[in-house]
Structures are given as C-alpha cells and as structure tokens.
Amino acid sequence: MSIHTGDIEVQRRDAPAATRPRSSTSADAPQQWHRGMTLIATISLFIGTRSAWTQAMLAHPPVAAVISICYAGILVCGVLALAVRHRRALVRVDAAVLVLAVVLVVCGWWLDHAGTDEGVLTAQAASEIWHGRPVYGQPWPWLFGTAKSGLTKTMSGGADLTYGYPPLTALLAAPVHAVLHSAAAATLVTTGALIAGTVALWLLLPAPWRSAATAVCLGFGILPGYARSGYPAVVALALLVPVVVRWPATGAGGRLGRSGVLRAVCLGAACAAQQLAWFFAPFLLIGLYSVRRSELGGRAASAVVGRFTGVAALTWAGINAYFAAQGFSAWLHGLLLPLTQKAILHGQGLMGISYYFTSGSSRLDYYSYASMLLLAGLLVATVLFARRLGTAVTVLPWLSFYLATRSQDGYFLMMTPLWLAAAATVPASSLAHAWQPRVPRLTGRPAKTAVAMALVTPALLCAAIAAASPPPLRMALTTHTTGRSHPAVTSVTVRAVNTTGTALTPHFASRVGQGASNWWTVTSGPATLAPHSTAEYVVRPAGGHRALPGAHERMYLIAVTGTPMTISSARVDVAP
Secondary structure, eight states: OOOOHHHHHHHHHHSOGGGSOOOTTSTTSOOHHHHHHHHHHHHHTTTTHHHHHHHHHHHOHHHHHHHHHHHHHHHHHHHHHHHOOSHHHHHHHHHHHHHHHHHHHHHHHHHOOOOOHHHHHHHHHHHHHHTTOOOTTOOOGGGGOSSSSOOEEBTTSOEEOSOOSOSHHHHHHHHHHHHHOSTHHHHHHHHHHHHHHHHHHHHHSOGGGHHHHHIIIIITSHHHHHHHHTOTHHHHHHHHHHHHTTGGGTTGGGOOHHHHHHHHHHHHHHHTTOTHHHHHHHHHHHHHHHHHHHHHOHHHHHHHHHHHHHHHHHHHHHHHHHHHHHOHHHHHHHHHHHHHSOBOOEESSTTHIIIIISSEESOTHHHHHHHHHHHHHHHHHHHHTHHHHGGGTTTGGGGGGGGSSEEOTHHHHTTHHHHHHHHHHOOGGGGTTOOOOOOTTOOSHHHHHHHHHHHHHHHHHHHHHHHHSOOSEEEEEEEEEEOSSSOEEEEEEEEEEEOSSSOBOOEEEEEETTEEOSOOEEEESOSSBOTTOEEEEEEEOTTSOEEOOOTTOOEEEEEEETTTTEEEEEEOOOOO
16 A cells, blocks of 8 residues: 655645644644643642542531532643643633632632631621621630630730721621621631632733632632631732732823722722731832833822822721721721730741740840831832832732741731732833932942842841840749659749849740740749849649640740840750
8 A cells, every 4th residue: 555645745735724734833822831830720729629528528528529520620621731722722721720729719618617816806896897886995805715716925925805907808797797697707708809809810810820820829728728717818918919910000191090090999998908918008109109200200100109099098098987986096006906916926037046946035126126127128129229129019028027026927928919910910121111219329230239238237137136135034944744644734933033134024835836825824923023133933834734745846935025025935844
C-alpha cells in the first residue's frame, strides 16, 4: 500500500477554510501561563476538602455528597484546563473552578459557622443594634465561655470584653441575627462578603488572572477560615476590591465620575468595617495625588483627591453617626480599642525575640514606637518614590505590623487579594510619570538608598532597643505539683527582684508554646513591687492546677506589666 503525501498536502491546501483543522498555535489559543493559573486554582480546591468531607460524613451526609460531587468537578476541570484549545473555553473553565470554590466554601460554612471571639462579639453587637441598645462600652463576659471564643488579654492583667470594631459588619449582621439568633449571623455575613468580593475581583481582573483570584480568595482555604470565624476585616477586604483594581485611573481628567464616587464610597465603607482599612487609605491617597498631579497640576490634583477623600469621609461618618450619637466617648474608645488596649504579646513578628527567645524586655513600648515610626517612614518614602513604590501600596501598610507587639499573621495575609489586584491591574507604566517632589541632591541610586535607610533607621533603632533590653524582673521559681501519673502545677513561689528604677505591678500567667494562659491568681505578695526591691509571690493557675507539658515541651511563667509595658519570663522546672 502506497501513500501519496504530496496529493494529501494539495488536498489540504485546497480544502475550504471552514473544514481545515485549526492549529493549536493560532491567535485564539490560550496562553500557557493562563492554563497554569487555571490549573493552580483547580489544585488549590483540594486544600482542606478531605477534612471537610470527613467532618460532613459524621454529621451531615448530604453535605458530604455535595463535596464528593465537587471532587469530580475538580478532576474534570483539571483535564479541561490542559485540554481546551480556545481562550473562551478556558475562561469557561475558570468560571467552573470559581463555582466549585464557592460551593466548597458554602459547605465549609454549613459545617462550621459558630465563629470565634470576633464572630461572637459581632453577633452580639448585631443583636444590640436590632433591639436598639448601645453597642460600644458594654462588657459581655458571658460570650467567652467556650474554647473557640478566645479572650484578648491585656498587659494590665485584665481582658477586653467589649466590641472594638467599626459598626458596619454588625449593622449588616443585625437583620440576619433577627432570623438566626446566633453567631452564625455574623459568620454568614463575612462568608457572603468573601464570596461577593471574590466574584467582584474575578470579574474585574483580566481573563488570564481570574483563576488566581479564585485560588487566593477561596482555594487556599485561609480566607474562608477567617470568614467562618466572623472577622470584620473580611467585609473591609471585599469593599476594598473595587477601590484597588486600576486605582491609578481614579479621578483621571480631573473628574471622579460614577466610578470614582463608587470607589470613594467603598473606601469609606471599608474604613467603617474594620481598622485595617485605615492603614491602607493614606498610602492610596498619596498614590492618587502623585498620579493626578503629574496629569493635572497641583491645584487640580488636590481638588480631585479632596473630593474623593470627602466622599469617603462622608460615607464613613454616615455609617458611624448613629453610634456616635448614642455615646460619643464610648464609640470613640471602641473604635480605637485595638490601638490603645495594650493587648498581650502575640504573633510572628519581631516581638517574638522578647516573648519567645529571651527572658523578656523592660522596654516593650519601643516595639510600638518602632511600628509607628516605620509606618511614618513608609508614607514619606511613598511620597518621595511614588513611581517605584506606588505599585506596592497594597503591601506597604502591613510592614509596620511586623514590628508591633501584636504582629499576628492575620494582619499580613487577610489583604493579600489586594496584592493580586494591584499586580494584575496596576502596571509600573501607570506610575511611570507620577509626580515626585524635587529634593536637592536626591539623584542617583546612592542618594536614594541613603534616604530610604534614613527613613527606616529610627524604627529599626527602637526595635533594637526593645529587643536588647533586659527583663525588668529577675525571677527564681519554686514549683509545687500534685499527682504522679498525670502531674500538674498547683502553685509557684516566685522570688522577684525589680532591677529597674520604676515601680511595677506584675500579673502572672503561664505559656506553653506561643499562647499565654488565663491569668494566675496572686495569693501572696505585694500588688506593686518598688524600684530595686525584692518580694516573694505565691501564684496559682486558673482552675487550681495546670497540667505539665510533655517531655519535649516547655512551660514558662511570665510576669507582665501594663505601664510601662514589660515582660519577664522564667522556665517552670519540676524537680524529679
């Protein structure tokens, strides 16, 4: 049998265009990196899905059946992500991945919607709003009786039992709480906000980036966990999505227009939902002014940015007006509470040197000074180097939290979808001509590097002072235990020497790993330890006993003071 390849080639050339096989390299073929984004988003849906399915099989078999169907959908989307030949078809696969992610998030909420302390507090605030009662300045100690409802302890030996967030999330949850009557009202609002924000981001991004939004917002499982906990920051995130996408276009030509007004309203509402938006707003305004001034000049740029800021401020004020009228002092104290409460150390930031790796520090306040100075330095750097740093305004605000006494990773990661929005829609070219002030001799890389270092040096010096300072109390411990098979600490005798020139009022707790226990009771010893004096304390754990950790774990007794903020640590050893 012979094959005449030449005849075949002639037939192919002469065939009508409609019947010719399309080449995979045609202009309609999707980009390979778009396939990669879709595939990563598809794979991300496996994260946490098995544990959700296992939990559902125990108590909610219908939910488990839905998750099993989602498994099939994930596999099919994986095949299609690699097999489809046209861009429009791959966009449809992106949409299918988004739908699967939303279904899995809803299943996760159905299985666990009790919320943590943020969700419980927000639900209680929603109930108070619905019944016309004050929200701020009202302690609700009965909310913290469960393991999931963590208590934010303060360095003064107390705890915060009041609502410390702006009111928008509670306002949105109020009508839902009238139906659900539980913390599920708050977690439903935050989960719904996350889904809405993800869909908005998906629609606003260029097509090849859309599945990245699915993965970052829903697939990785981090943000859905915060949403199920009831974090108000999730609502702020959803509102900031339209603000960030293509933000340099805001006010172009000197007119806000409908789009600019909507962005301003969303910014004001985000600031009325959670305090993290407060830290992002000044960076955004600096960036907007720099872009608009290069286009319009100083006076016109000030006018358009002023109108934008005014609309945002009016939105924020309108949402807060009712609560300020109820009790201005309590409302203001509640909004500023996370900044003024002096909460006990927690997080993965630099404060861990004093909390986890040394015996303490007598100058913890310097971590707070370092955080504020770094924030101020970054704002100035954004003004001076808007063309370089303008594309990073969605990331810069969170650097300062790494130096704070509360530097938990939630402050860094809850706004990560905004990083993606900026990467996809704010290219460097959009800020290539942004205005920067002309500073004499600020030319060339060495000069700019010197200025950048000068802006962050004060913060680094304060952080170094806090980390290098010795603990204020030198403590020697004598541990008293009970039981042999399961030994537990019943009390600890502490010989404390105040090495500073300041009177200290210590409060005691234990720490195993990263978190502090409830406050221990001081049964003997002075309330205040005079400068350069020695005293003996007897302290007992909450509940009368504290189980000793395992062989490879360590227990520490910590002594903290609120004014000044200090911490001293000593290992709890048990004699064999």
